[in-house]
Amino acid sequence: MAIDRNEAGDREWESALARAEVLRRLPGRPSPGEIADAAAELSVSRSTLFRWLKLFRDDERAAVLIGRKPGRQRRGIDAFEPELKTLVDEAIRTFYATLERPKLTRLWKRIVADCRHNRLTPPSIRRLKRYLATFDAEVMTRHREGRARADAQFLALPGAFSAQYPLQTVQIDHTKVDVTVVDPIERQPIGRPILTIAxxxxxxxxxxxxxxxxxxxxTSVALCLTHAIIDNACWLQDRGISLDWPASGLPQCIHVDNGAEFHARAFKRGCDDHNIAISYRPPGTPRFGGHVERLIGTMMGAVHLLPGTHFSNVSDRGDYDPQARAVMTMRELETWLALEIIAYHSDLHRGIGRPPVAAWTEAVSGRPPRQVRDPLGFLIDFLPFEARVLRRTGIHLNNICYWSDGFAPWIGRCTDKVLVKYDPRDLQRVFVKLDGTYLMAPTRNPGRPAITLWEQKAALRVQRARGRQEIDEETIFQTIAAQRALVEQATTQTRRLRERRAHLRPGQRFPQAFRRTSRRSSCRISPWRYGNDGLSASRSHRSGLCRSIRAGAYRAYPGGSVDRLPACSSGTPQA
Known part of the structure; x- marks a missing residue:
């Protein structure tokens, strides 16, 4: 293969010019003597001379002679024999070009085994590697690594996705944040949060x-959308941020992927109600959301500097333990991200050549964004909801009780459950739908601070953990053992009594001594003195149930009690 003249060195270029000068002197039909003289001057064979002469006369440029070496220029590898080629191609198609991505060594060993079975001479691994290089790289990547990897490497992207004015198109997407957060009470790790960003x-x-x-x-999409549309001044003030975040307004179109949350009926109807169009990317094409994907990459790059980061992959993490190093709560991470975003707005953006806040300020001065007329109503439209019973004590949701004086006329008159909407970011209040309108109800204890749903769940987990630690396992197991012994004793007594009843003749009743005397016990057994009346009475009931009572062993009283006689050494009852 010829080398470009701009890439060739001075020595190679001079050699190409010398070869061209010799070839120019040859006539159109050179004699054998002239051919021999030219080949000797160039120190090449006769066949190489004719090959160089053909290339030079076809192009008439000295550059085609750069990098030319004597001998046949091989453009690939020698073709396999037909039977061997069929075997190699089948192994590549069924084994190598698969998503399991076997190594070249495995492919070569498989081909060697197949060749031995078919009594063919196997190719060397170097020749097999050169043969694989002749296959189309895009097709092989698509078979071995999938469509996404092949498109990312080989697909041409000549166009660009753009917008002409602010809020014409807003992209929304999710990602798992590369940092572990802790609960606000015990400061124990609770997991990696999900970031939804617009x-x-x-x-x-x-x-x-x-x-x-x-x-x-x-819920996450709706709350991200409300954060984007409603002015951020109060939100920033609640988090102690004095910097400015001027972007807000109703978008004309929301550009999203094909996640189930973006196809939900509540999300679609909410957008339709506020005249917001929804545009979906083609399935399996993340490149169509390149702006938000690039933003997520920028934010995660900053997150990797926080304690408890997971880095981009496991190899970058090394021996770093994110769980042990985590220190930030959800609210602290939220405030940190807000500060990072404000800094991002003031920095130079290479895509537009200026800071985003400067581009926004200039653009909205000539085309003010469309603002929502009722911010609270818009927020309520997109909040999550639960159905609850209106009790005399108010509304109970997430283990918190809410009350409003507006509930009083409805107490006892509202038979069905009512719709309760809540903001997971602030559980200080809820919105209860009564008679077609929403009534705001704060917590019954207004002195309590505002908490998020995640903080409330973390507090419940701590309470349950403390309750489990207070459990006395020894007492529990002793109680279970006593209950089992009681059940076993009751089962034995009941079975014996039923067996004795089965031996009675039809119409025969239990003797008075064994009749039930109370609801709690069938008989009372106590020590007594020996008496002849009791002996004769016991012997008169030896059949049926009474045959288990030995003569002189028990004495029955008219009141229903039975006493046992003490036995003497001879076996007869003592007086």
């Missing part, structure tokens, strides 16, 4: 985000 395609401004420990859902 970005304006035109100005690259981050409009809003939402952190959750739950899987992506309609």
């Amino acid at each position: 970005i304006d395609v035109c100005t690259r401004m981050v409009l809003g985000f939402y952190l959750s420990l739950e899987a992506p859902s309609v």
